[in-house]
Amino acid sequence: MTTDAAKAPADPPQAGAANPTPRGGPMLLAVLCLAQFMLMLDVAVVAVALPTVQQELEISAAYLLWIGTAYSIGFGGFLVVAGRLADLLGARRVLLAGVVVFAIGSLACGLADSGAVLFVARGVQGLGAAMVSPAALAILMVTFSEGPLKARALGVWGAVSAGGGVVGQLLGGLFTGLGSWRLIFLINVPFAILIIVAVLRKVSNRPQQAQGRADLVGAGLLTGGMILLVLGASQAAAVGFTSQVMLLGAGGLVLLALFGLAERRVADPIVPLGLFRNRNVSLGNVICFAASGVTMATIFFAALLMQQVMGASSLAAGLTFAPVSALITVAALKSGALVTKFGVRAVLLISAALNAVGLIMLAAAPADGNFLLHIAPALVVFGVGGGLGFAPAMFVATTGVDASQQGLASGLLSTAQQIGGVVALAVINVIAVRVTAGAGGPQSAEALTEGFRAGFLAALVLPAVVAAAVLALPRTPVAAPATPSPAG
Template identity: 40%
Template sequence: MPRQRLALALIVSCQLLLGIDATIVNVALPRISAALHFTPAGLAWVLNAYTIAFAGLLMLGGRLGDVLGRRRVFVAGVLVFTAASLAAALARDPGQLLAARAVQGLGAALASPSTLALIANTFAEGPQRNRALGISSAVISGGASLGLVLGGVVTAAVSWRWVFLVNVPIGAAIALLARRRLPETPRHAGRFDVPGALAVTAGMLGIVYALIRAATAGWTDARVVAGLAGGLAALAAFVLVERRAAAPVVPLGLFRDRARASGYAALLLVGPSMIGPFFFLTTYLQQVRGLGPVATGLAFLPMSLGLFTAARLVPRLLGRFGPRRVIGSALAGLIAAQMLLSLVGPGSPLVAAIAPLALVGLGGGLSFVPIYTLILSRVEGSSAGAASGVLQTTQWLGSSFGLAVLVAAAGPAGMGRAFVAAAILAAAALVLMITALGAANAKTHPDGRLRAGGRECPDSPGHPDEVEQPSALRGR
């Protein structure tokens, strides 16, 4: 039992490290911009360089763990992430920082897919594993919130460079102890779909680059046109590669089910509503309202409280009202929150910027579980790992594409237009999900579980611990 506890502590410490890193940089963005002379549009790449590399290589990282062993790939990922964090802390110009952030994303893509599989390999199926998965889920949820506060404290007390430097001793300790204390998983013969992973990553880079540059250069700029054309060409090549690959990084058959494809699309559309406040309000609160980094981090606590409340309420609400009503209300609340934020200006009271964040957290948190359920409940058991892996990838892509779209929408006019754009995308997600849930003929049990195609689906909000279980058992 002590060995299992230490193993779980190592695994969740890595998850916490990656979760914190996704948000700890946000509060430091104004000081990073001032120190390294980023343009407003270029500053978005401090976030996107990490998320694009993470999302684009996440599925490949999972496949590497299958073939080479989860512990080996986990340790390698932590070491890459740690070395890149040191490079980011020492960066002297924007190019160096963005390169380091991309390598951080690579390290996270190697380490993250192995965490759930290592839990499944360490804990016996049943209460022990469910408890470990529950702790893991809580840590992932809390990491983003802790990152905002920690980023504010570190930036104010020392320097923005320490938001990266704090990863170094923690990452080194995790890698050292993991080699000694975590069990290795069996290796499986297989191939790596490297061309597919590179093609999808290149496609995302091209499109995101074009969207961000369009915010300042306009849509007719030669580089914007080239970025869009190159990105779309790379994505087309990706589809061709995946159709012919023996072991595709993204099985295209997952998208043949219209309801599941709608769920993936909804994740992309909801992403901007969640990432927008992090990017725009951290700058607004510090540069326009004069708040310090610590106060800015604390200002996001209503959003964290909303997410936590949603996680506690969603199984009960789904059981009582069904998925269509829950997601309809949740997305309507998310749309309202974005419209309220679009009205915030230099003369607005501070509460006008902070209060809607609670609605963002509540609406986003209540939206995700019905979307997850729609995706996972309509997949065969043999494809559960792949479906879950694509789900994680899509969620990260929603952040990357979403931020690029919002930066392009904001343009010179500022963040008001960006939040209006986020509301429009959330409205599209609302229409898509209501239609998809109806088309799927999903019936709701009294306890909130779904039936799809006439069979009971275990991966449903009525069994919250089991939603992650298929991906854990398959190592995704």
């Protein structure tokens, strides 16, 4: 049994640490996971509904991806700032405000009568999601003590997060096929009301952990840089790496470089750069970036392959994800116990290997294949790998982080996941589109299959990145900080 840093620390709770069995812990965890589930649902729920939405709202093909892009801009652009605000203002306050914003955006999406209204409403949803996700995770991280209890809690969180995207595909297909695509957004409103009531009852309203003033200049530079990067990557997915896309990417990198310079000159930076000297944090974010990227791209292209090549309806495609979702959930729930027994390093390496096998199986699917025979088994293998790796990656990315910076650390890893998904989808889509065009164009099933095959094979780089980062993790455990009761 390994004793490296990638193994869950077994140190006894220190003075001031969270109660090893926090009062109301299971109910609190359920509330936080419900909030995260709502967010992850909306990352993927629109994928199988896109053709129907496009037809009803008369959205041109050139702007169709903005349904996802607008959400990604709001989500990815504000995550780090929202996470830091959770530290400064209190995670409970930021969480409640985020749920309200998300509900307003969801209602507007469900009532949208044009593409433009839908795009703006999706951006509002993304902003709300950026506030909710790091605040909820920060509350979880300071509530459960280090060791097996936190590993189990993160396993449940990982099950919800990893399974949420696949359940989104399922519900998107069911609502679109049996009712209306508008239900995929309107269902969030009662969810949000339930979460607000539960948070008010179960999450304590305690003083914030961090002290200091908001770094407005740093926040502006960071948010602007992230928005330009997300926008550039999303546009690349739609039109390729044009001069406009390259300009957006370059602008984003310039703003982030200026952000790095500015953070060295302020007393209370929005992101203390010294945090990245913790190799678990820096490498953990690389793992989150690559793991999220391969998951987002695989789910998206598998759904398109089933519908565009193999003739599956949106309902059938959604139903195909049902057993995948169940297995992802089971794998993620087991990941906490596996981390405690074998260490994060071993679990993450197995996760990466299963992801790679699933991608190879998807790449082998023939144009005249059956989605139940050729796609579902591959998604099962891939999904188990994703379920196993989600929580351990988050564990690594927050190891050794003080309680006063858990909101920030949570925002960073959520940003890595979100940006990883957008960038991977953009790059792999460009590869798939170009291969398809060279093989005969999108009118040919064989050409489409060749494009998807190239995309799946290109995505193999990402599990390799995960494996390399895991092997580079420090072998000496990082001392777990004292973790007080949840701040609110």
